Amino acid sequence: MSLALLCSGQGRQDRDAFVLLAEDPAARPVLDAAAAVLGKSPADFCRTAPEEALHANRAGQILCATRALAAAAALFPDGAPPETIVAGYSVGEMAAWGIAGVWSSADTLALVDQRVEAMDAAGGPDDQLAHVRGLARETVERLARRFDCAIAIVNPDRLFIVGGSRPATEAFCAAALDAGAARAAPMGVRVASHTPRLAGAVAPFAKALAAVPAKAPALRLMTASTATLVTRPGQALAGLAAQLAQAIDWAGVLEALGERGVTTVLELGPGRALAEMAATALPTAEVRALDDFRSLAGARTWLKGHEADLPYGR
Structure with a gap:
């Protein structure tokens, strides 16, 4: 049995993403590192940036990684228990590597910035993601090929993220609804992440990763590439x-x-999309999102209340 921390991907950042964290002393080093990259504090950026800037690829990815790193620092100022599993969704995996101690927060955010740069250079100016729910994977794949799109993320409960150009994804969504999808619509993510459209980003990002020293993870780090634990970064x-x-x-x-016995799941946010998916996929686990709580103290109390269920809480 163990605790899993889930780090969210971009798209859910909002004006209040840092309300719980802005004044927390343990989160301050992370927030300062983010300010050095963004040019202003994350809280100020979220509060004042135009909507388009808030959801731009660079800001969105930096903000989401910052939120997870800062939340982990605030909730576990002395470090999370070593048996904790940490995993991330899309850019959230970058935060997961930072939370696990592979990189410092400053290095993690610098790498996120380089990741965005490589993605933006490789992608098309009108690329975007879309979601579709309720169709079989074979149907989604067939429609994606028809409209020159590709599946980007496979989620539980027949929820798929698809990437392509804006006209292609919009046509895909219309066809998916005609085919019986429960929902299908473009997302506010202007890059076709995790699709062959970004093949040109792989080598530059690999070079950036290789240039930063990587420590062995202090927590149990799960990579989405293989759904296995990383022991040698x-x-x-x-x-x-x-x-x-x-x-x-x-x-x-x-x-x-689930196979590793996770009994407690906390999504670090922003948002609670990962918590909702985890609740469906892990029906016997206790699942919450940080955004469910009105204060960090409430989240800490909830975590403390589950210590007896965890091997390191006995």
């Missing part, structure tokens, strides 16, 4: 880079967490 970097242009099986990650 140097050997896992190739997969971390390659996933920019390859589909992620997040449903497989959640299944692997």
